[in-house]
Amino acid sequence: MSLEKQDVEKIAHLARLAIDESAIPGYAEDLSGILDLVDQMSAVDTDGIEPLAHPHDANQRLREDVVTEENQRELLQSNAPQTDAGLFLVPKVIE
Amino acid sequence: MKEKTLAELSALIAQKEISSVELTQYYLDRIERLDGGLNSFISVTQEVALKQAAAADQKIAAGTAGPLTGLPMAHKDIFCTQGVRTSCGSKMLDNFIAPYNATVVEQVSNAGMVMLGKTNMDEFAMGSSNETSYYGAVSNPWDTDYVPGGSSGGSAAAVAARLTPIATGTDTGGSIRQPAALCGITGLKPTYGRVSRWGMIAFASSLDQGGPMAQSAEDAALLLNEMAGFDPKDSTSIERDVPDYSANLNDSLKGVKIGIPREYFSEGLEGGVENVVQDAITEYRKMGAEVIDIDLPNTNLAVPTYYVVAPAECSSNLSRYDGVRYGHRCDDPKDLEDLYKRSRGEGFGDEVKRRIMIGAYTLSAGYYDAYYLKAQRLRRLISEDFSNAFSKVDVIMGPVTPNTAFRKGEKADDPVSMYLSDIYTIAVNLAGLPGMSIPAGFSDNMPVGLQLIGNHFDESKLLNLAHQYQSVTDWHRQAPAGIE
Amino acid sequence: MEWEMVIGLEIHAQLATKTKIFSPASTAFGAEPNTQACAIDLGMPGVLPVLNKQAVRMATKFGLAIDAEVARTSVFARKNYFYPDLPKGYQISQFELPVVGVGELEIDLEDGSTKMIGVTRAHLEEDAGKSLHEDYHGMSGIDLNRAGTPLLEIVSEPDIRSAAEAIAYAKKIHSLVQYLEICDGNMQEGSFRMDVNISLRPQGQEEFGTRAEIKNLNSFRFMEKAIAFEFDRQMDILEDGGKVVQETRLYDVDKGETRSMRSKEEANDYRYFPDPDLLPLVIDEAYIEEVRKELPELPNEKKHRFITHLGLSAYDANVLTGSRELAAYFEAVAEAAGGENKIAANWVMGELSAALNKENTKLSDSPVTAEMLGGMIKRISDNTISGKIAKQVFEAMWSGEGDADTVIEKKGLKQITDSGAIESLIDEVIAANPAQVEQFKAGKEQLMGFFVGQVMKVSKGQANPGQVNQILRDKLK
Structure with a gap:
């Protein structure tokens, strides 16, 4: 699988990553190489094989519906780049 | 002092031959003196350490100490430590002071251990050489021109150089075992779900697992006793009693069946590494174990499968780093999209970006079935290879890596060749099995690791086999020259 | 041309749990911004979700109430997209295997008839936070208190053919979730929100037209107006030979019209995949029977x-x-x-x-x-x-x-039923109205009402009207 410049741009946008124009060919080459590696998977017929999402055949455990978290806003916002009146601030959201 | 294992230090403390403060200061001094050339620590938490040590000394005096009380250790900088920077080796989290403790950190601290600092690592645990860290490469203490392996390269180098008696690491595709092998120490990746992932910054959720990186199997057992256990805060944590991992170290190996996968000794395995591994297997024969050839037919599919599953999970796990609530934020974002793209573009390094993009691509519309679903089906085949093998043998043995440590920069520009160096470790993560690396000798003066793979929850057996080997060999006792 | 509208509804019912779907933070409405957003809700590094037992029980109740198949195994998936009110960059939802499968609901229409509306599925998911659009130094403020609140998204089949049916269906679901005590139904607080998928096709045509989705309606009245507006808008486009664009639209309450949501204009690629932090949700027969017994x-x-x-x-x-x-x-x-x-x-x-x-x-x-x-x-x-x-x-x-x-x-409002007392009241009235008595006796029977009224008046309404009638008739004979 060989990725072109516009493929890289599309993926970078999907993943919200700013990539320098000059770095795109390098990424295209690296990502194509990785996809070539990955494409070795197609050598095996996996028809009828159940996908395995987790190493163990376990079920989801459930939590009691009891409030145990208290307000820790100050602590939790101590890493925030910009806040005001308890809100996280971001450039204007337009709907 | 530096030659002493954790178990030996524990005895010294118990006999009150040394205080925790003295021991802690001893290691802090070593870090201060020697880590400049290694770069194995991102943060040294001297203040926290001395405070914890003083508290430990009080417990020891009061007679309320446990076996690990007062013993120094280091955490890979992937574990959240409240009030201490938790960077995950990334510029993205360079300014991140964790607001809570990982369960592992909590458990180790409850055991009375002293945190010396946070060790260096590949950025977000993505790498096999520790060269992707925002805080710079780590040197292999055996030869500082060489990489220590990754992603837990800082923990491996720090233990190898005896800057800490023991450390924690995490292993998603070999990140404990490969650096342990390359640095000549003992590393154990437990069964998936055995050690809580709460507070362990996620790379690939269905593969990540924390474990001990130590000088000996005996030490690894001591730390695993504290790290392991069910955690209600982690849905993938397994509700199952934790055995005393130190209890069976001295069991006899008579009649133990060791499987040797043919596929792990095929082309690509360096001769010097193969010789060391074969010698180790011979040693096990001498101890009474039965050695049986086995097949793991889908071995060559493990790397391709992994490079779909891990990037897919990582691309989603790392979406939270968006410059809004914590972490790096670009200057003067002109709009929301600019905020996202530049904060992430600047905050992540190349390897992380590559993996995020591979993951985003393989999950995107039209490709999901061909990549992600296909990989999950192969994951089952790989997993079944192991269950078939474990119906015949107790433990599987082979090399950890095809080569010994490589030079810094050698593979930095070739991601695929870097990925292929994890060929023997990756399948173990896909199947969720416990795996270990123990020092078994040298090739061209660089350490070689022997890999032990067990069935689910067979950590005790692995530790038993490792300890028995370490009782008749002294590879694990050898420390790099030049680090005094 | 006669146009028929085809409507499908997606209803988000906020489940009335005490805590979030994946965290033990409170879901109470109206708290100070971000005081009910814990580390998990904020998507801090290293946090993990654990599923709320009560949310599963509530979803199961709903499934049983609409005679749907409650999935023995359902799976949580991640829906990946970037938005400031979505802290992790993905929403945990259910995609391929929802907890509630196909069911149906009978609705009552104004003319007294009923109609069956199919429910395609209902799945559990987490709510997002809120972007506040007031100006904070030229920026938007993000409150994540609501992030992680459990939602049951109930998706109907495109069986609805009019605004009236849409409202009858939505009201029925609204009443049902309250009956089941799984949702408080409070629409002002956003506990019950509706998305309407609407398309037009020529009467008699089998094939569906292109649909537009009107998101986030929180009142039945607005929904009715939005549907009416959208019908006209799409009809105008189609009659002019144009094409309806498949898009998400918002209903502007002030203008009474729908408009395109520009921010979501680009085609989304949500990259759904099973959430590796969560295991399959397995529900067994015994559990279902236990929940069934609790149904009101x-x-x-x-x-x-x-x-x-x-x-x-x-x-x-x-x-x-x-x-x-x-x-x-x-x-x-x-x-x-x-x-x-x-x-x-x-x-x-x-x-x-x-x-x-x-x-x-x-x-x-x-x-x-x-x-x-x-x-x-x-x-x-x-x-x-x-x-x-x-x-x-x-x-x-x-x-x-x-x-x-x-x-x-x-x-003293007790009715007077004592015939003697009523007789004396009647005598009083007869005595006071001799002219009317004359006329009545002369055949003007309509005056009966007048006499009854007078008697009731003097009794202050307390005389038993039946008795008054009876006795009056006797007296005036």
């Missing part, structure tokens, strides 16, 4: 019982089962009234509803309790008061003057 009587069952056992009309039964609370109130009134079901229904739907509306009071805050109203009706049926006097009694009870017996006693 459902609206349709109740409606049929009201008709067959309580003798109500279909219309009355439908109105009175509109909410579990109203139905319970009515049943308490009927019981206290000693089985005067029809009269009880009339009073609940009439005077009581009017008073509640007029005073803008919730049923639970009504100053007239069901026991008081039932007690009053009992006094009508045992002839202590007339229906007319009862209205006076009701008003007095509403103003807090006590129960019916107290009011009747205190105000």
Whole structure:
């Protein structure tokens, strides 16, 4: 699988990553190489094989519906780049 | 002092031959003196350490100490430590002071251990050489021109150089075992779900697992006793009693069946590494174990499968780093999209970006079935290879890596060749099995690791086999020259 | 050309749990910004989700209530997209394997007919936070208190053909989730939100047209207006030979029109995949039977019982089962009234509803309790008061003057049934109106009403009207 410049741009946008124009060919080459590696998977017929999402055949455990978290806003916002009146601030959201 | 294992230090403390403060200061001094050339620590938490040590000394005096009380250790900088920077080796989290403790950190601290600092690592645990860290490469203490392996390269180098008696690491595709092998120490990746992932910054959720990186199997057992256990805060944590991992170290190996996968000794395995591994297997024969050839037919599919599953999970796990609530934020974002793209573009390094993009691509519309679903089906085949093998043998043995440590920069520009160096470790993560690396000798003066793979929850057996080997060999006792 | 509209609804019902779906933080409404957003809700590095037991139980209840297959195994998936109110960069939802499968719901239409609407699925997911659009130094503020609140997204089949049907369906779901006590139904607080998928096709055509989705409607009235607007908009486009664009639109309450949501214009690629932090949700037979036993009587069952056992009309039964609370109130009134079901229904739907509306009071805050109203009706049926006097009694009870017996006693409103007393009142009236008596006797029978009115007037409405009629007739013969 060989990725072109516009493929890289599309993926970078999907993943919200700013990539320098000059770095795109390098990424295209690296990502194509990785996809070539990955494409070795197609050598095996996996028809009828159940996908395995987790190493163990376990079920989801459930939590009691009891409030145990208290307000820790100050602590939790101590890493925030910009806040005001308890809100996280971001450039204007337009709907 | 530096030659002493954790178990030996524990005895010294118990006999009150040394205080925790003295021991802690001893290691802090070593870090201060020697880590400049290694770069194995991102943060040294001297203040926290001395405070914890003083508290430990009080417990020891009061007679309320446990076996690990007062013993120094280091955490890979992937574990959240409240009030201490938790960077995950990334510029993205360079300014991140964790607001809570990982369960592992909590458990180790409850055991009375002293945190010396946070060790260096590949950025977000993505790498096999520790060269992707925002805080710079780590040197292999055996030869500082060489990489220590990754992603837990800082923990491996720090233990190898005896800057800490023991450390924690995490292993998603070999990140404990490969650096342990390359640095000549003992590393154990437990069964998936055995050690809580709460507070362990996620790379690939269905593969990540924390474990001990130590000088000996005996030490690894001591730390695993504290790290392991069910955690209600982690849905993938397994509700199952934790055995005393130190209890069976001295069991006899008579009649133990060791499987040797043919596929792990095929082309690509360096001769010097193969010789060391074969010698180790011979040693096990001498101890009474039965050695049986086995097949793991889908071995060559493990790397391709992994490079779909891990990037897919990582691309989603790392979406939270968006410059809004914590972490790096670009200057003067002109709009929301600019905020996202530049904060992430600047905050992540190349390897992380590559993996995020591979993951985003393989999950995107039209490709999901061909990549992600296909990989999950192969994951089952790989997993079944192991269950078939474990119906015949107790433990599987082979090399950890095809080569010994490589030079810094050698593979930095070739991601695929870097990925292929994890060929023997990756399948173990896909199947969720416990795996270990123990020092078994040298090739061209660089350490070689022997890999032990067990069935689910067979950590005790692995530790038993490792300890028995370490009782008749002294590879694990050898420390790099030049680090005094 | 005659156009037919095809509508499908996606309803987000906020589940009435105490904590978030994946974290133990409170879901209480109205807290200070970000004071109920814990590390998990904020998507801090290293946090992990654990599923709320109660949310699963509530979803199961809903599934059983609409006769749907409750999935023995369902899977949580990540829906990946970037938005400031979505802290992790993905929403945990269910995609390929939802907890509730295909079910159906009978709706009642205005003309008295009913229609079955298919429910495609219902799945559990987490809510997002809120972007506040007031100006914060030229920026938007993000409040993540709501992030992680459990939602049940209920998706209908495109079986709906009019705004009236859409509203009947939405109201039915709204009433059902409240019956089940799995959602408080509070639309102002956003506990019940509706997305409408609407397309047009020429009458008789099989194939669906291109649809637009109107998101986030939180009132039935707005939904009705939005559908009407959208019908006209799409019809205008189609009749001009244009094409409807598949897009997400918002209903602008002030302008009464829908508009395109520009920010979501680009095609989304959500990259769904199973959430590796969560394991499959497995529900067994025993659990389902246990939940089934907890189910209350459902609206349709109740409606049929009201008709067959309580003798109500279909219309009355439908109105009175509109909410579990109203139905319970009515049943308490009927019981206290000693089985005067029809009269009880009339009073609940009439005077009581009017008073509640007029005073803008919730049923639970009504100053007239069901026991008081039932007690009053009992006094009508045992002839202590007339229906007319009862209205006076009701008003007095509403103003807090006590129960019916107290009011009747205190105000002396007891009906006069003593024939002697009524006779003397009648004599009084006859004596005072000689001219009318003459005319009556001359054959002007219509004056009967006049006499009755006069007697009632002098009795202050308390004379038993039947007796008054009877005695008057005898006296005027």
